[in-house]
Amino acid sequence: MREMPKLVDELLQRALVCELAVIGADGRLVVHPLIPLWDGERVYMTSSILFSRKLEHIKRDGRVSLSITDPVATGGLTARCSIQGDARVVEDDPHETWEQVLPLWRAKEPAIDQFLGKRFALPLFFERSIIEVTPRRVYWWDDGDPSKPPRTATLAAAEAAR
Amino acid sequence: MKIDRRLFDKLATYPHAIVSWTDDDGYPLQTPALFEVDAGRGELVLAASGIALPVESEVNVTVSHIRPQPGTGYDQRRYIELWGRLQARGGARILAPARAWGWDEKETPFFEYSERSNEQARKYLAQVSAEQGRQVKPRLSRFWTFLLATRLPFLTATIVPVLLGIAVAAKHDHFNWWLALLTLIGGAAIHIGLNVANDVFDTLSGADAANVNPTQFSGGSRVVQRGLVTLRQMGALCLGAYAVGIAIGLFLVVYRGSLPLLIVGVIGVLLSVFYTAPPLKLVHRGLGEVTTALGFGPIMVVGAYLVQTKQWSAEPFVASIPVAILIALILYLNEIPDRRSDALVGKRTLPVRWSADIVTKAFLVAALAAFAAIAVSAVSGVIPLPTLLALLALPLVFQIYRGIREQYGAPYELMATLGKNVQLHAMVGVLLLVGYGISIAAAHL
Incomplete structure (x- = not known):
């Protein structure tokens, strides 16, 4: 049991995109590129109701994985990681509940405020749900070379959640 | 399932993939992997991975790209997902994808x-x-919902001709401010009724639902498609707007005791209702431009003039011609991005009937005709000479023409041109009003 490895913590803070794998209705995995938002304990992503199939999948089966692998989207960091975890959908009010994570989103995509100011132009895009992932197990490659075995860690947060 | 060969060309542009499968605990497990594309065989050859890739198991292979734009966000979003069973060939792992899906914002x-x-x-x-x-x-503030549902910014199409009719009347020494205000409110109400009716009937016919390329100038308000307003609410709004417009019109007819005003008003309301409403559905028959030109040209200009003067005159009709042509051209160009969805539901607008080349050239001819009408009627003295100021807007015609020619097939790129076209109508209208203002001022000096 341990905290999030420092390198993975840095990847989560810097990554502009991750690939979230969820279990589809037929058992096949479906992967969605999303912006990962990290508060030091859980990974948050948001999804518009327009693209809400992933939310249906998560409600059916909350076991997920997300990976950060593209140095272009991590400001040049060459390390890579995959994080398995348990996801839940938070959407008390799809109109505004997601704004809880707006400060984290704004830090990665400052232009979000501009888009939000034009909410009237694409109103359904801003009806959103939060995907909250409690990390369970982490795999990471310090130098980003996927041909080498990754380092692994099981996280305290996941243990505590059990 | 046969995977399009072009997909493999696209896959080859990505530097690495992410392989995902389900582990023994039932969780998805992911690893980055280098790969090569064998387009001939329709296969991906995955390099050895530090986490053993599962053989004879269903996997998902995803390639993804995004370009960060520091300080703002990102662009160039695209990704492809492949599904299939991994096979072992020597030390390599081979995926002959059975299914594929992806999105590229460029496409x-x-x-x-x-x-x-x-x-x-x-x-x-x-x-x-x-x-x-x-x-x-879904929610939006009442202000924005009303603004979207009524397409309020397009009321310039009413404001310009009504003010022009009032200006012509003022030049003829007739001006009553509260009648002018009532005319403007009545005209705006009918215009809102028309806009909302257009949405109602386009929703019922399926034209708006079939349109996947709406822009701020075309494709309707989308408030029903986006679940912000129900069709019933739109119907009530439409009836309410028409009720207000017709009530004001009837009051003006009775107050002014003008039979010609009644005739003009009835024609205006009928044109607006049957623009999209059955059985006439004028816009479906390629008559949208003519209907719009009549309604937002002579009907509004002459109607506003009649409210003030109670007399017929040729001048408001002549003054309305350029405004009528330019308002019809707003509809005409706004139909370009809608042409495919319109065709699907039998809405045979001119851009549906004509080729891109004809549509583009016809715009130029019609727009130049509007300016020719201003020049001829001003020089011949039917409208005041200072209205020649409106010719200052002429360069916009050529900018719009170039825009249509270059962006005909790209709805979102065309938006700037559609915006300029709206400006053209408003600018010519304002300059005509300035011309009338100068003429009126000069007469009183």
Whole structure:
């Protein structure tokens, strides 16, 4: 049991995109590129109701994985990681509940405020749900070379959640 | 399932993939992997991985790209997902994908992608409503909802001709401010009724639902498709707006005791109702431009003039001609992005009937005709000479012409040109009003 490895913590803070794998209705995995938002304990992503199939999948089966692998989207960091975890959908009010994570989103995509100011132009895009992932197990490659075995860690947060 | 060979060309542009499969605990497990594309065999050859890739198992292979734009966000979003069973060949792992799916914002712009997903949004909100035991609907402030539903910014199409009719009357020494204000409100109400009716009938015919490339100038208000307003509410809004407009019109007719005003008003209301309403559905028959030109040209200008003067005159009719042509051209160009969805539901507008070349050239001819009408009627003394100021807007015609020619097939790129076309109508209208203002001022000096 341990905290999030420092390198993975840095990847989560810097990554502009991750690939979230969820279990589809037929058992096949479906992967969605999303912006990962990290508060030091859980990974948050948001999804518009327009693209809400992933939310249906998560409600059916909350076991997920997300990976950060593209140095272009991590400001040049060459390390890579995959994080398995348990996801839940938070959407008390799809109109505004997601704004809880707006400060984290704004830090990665400052232009979000501009888009939000034009909410009237694409109103359904801003009806959103939060995907909250409690990390369970982490795999990471310090130098980003996927041909080498990754380092692994099981996280305290996941243990505590059990 | 046969995978399009072009997909393999695209795959070869990505530097690495992410392989995902389900581990023994039932969780998805992911690893980055280098790969090569064997387009001839329709296969991906995955390099050895530090986490052993599962053989004879179903996997998902995803390639993804995004370009960060520091300080703002990102662009160049694209990704491809492949599904299939991994096979071992020597030390390599081979995927001959059985299924593929992806999105590239260069091929399917984000706005179109979103528009295509409206149905999923509706379905999901119904599920959330059932889960939460209350109706969960998308929301927007009342101000924005009303503005969108009524397409209020397009009221310039009414304001320009009504003010022009009042200006011509003022030049003829007739001006009553409260009658002018009532005329403006009545005209605006009928215009709102028309806009909302257009949405109602385009929703019922399926034209708006079929349109996946709406822009701020075309494709309707989308408030029904996005679940912000119900069709019933739109129907009530439409009837309410027409009721206000007709009531004001009838009051003006009775107050002024003008039979010609009644005739003009009735024609105006009928044109606006049957623009999209059955059985005439004028816009479906390629008559939208003519209907719009009449309604927002002579009907409004002559009607506003009659309210003030109670007399017929040729001048308001002549003054309305350029405004009529330019308002028809707003509709005409706004139909370009809608032409495919319009064709699907039998809405045979001119851009549906004509080729891109004819549509483009016809715009130029019609726009130049509007300016020729101003020049001829001003020089011949039918309208005041200072209205020649409106010719200052002429360069916009050529900018718009170039824009249509270059962006005909690209709805979102065309938006700037459609915006300029709206400006052209407003600018010519304002300059004609300035010309009348100068003429009136000069007469009183």
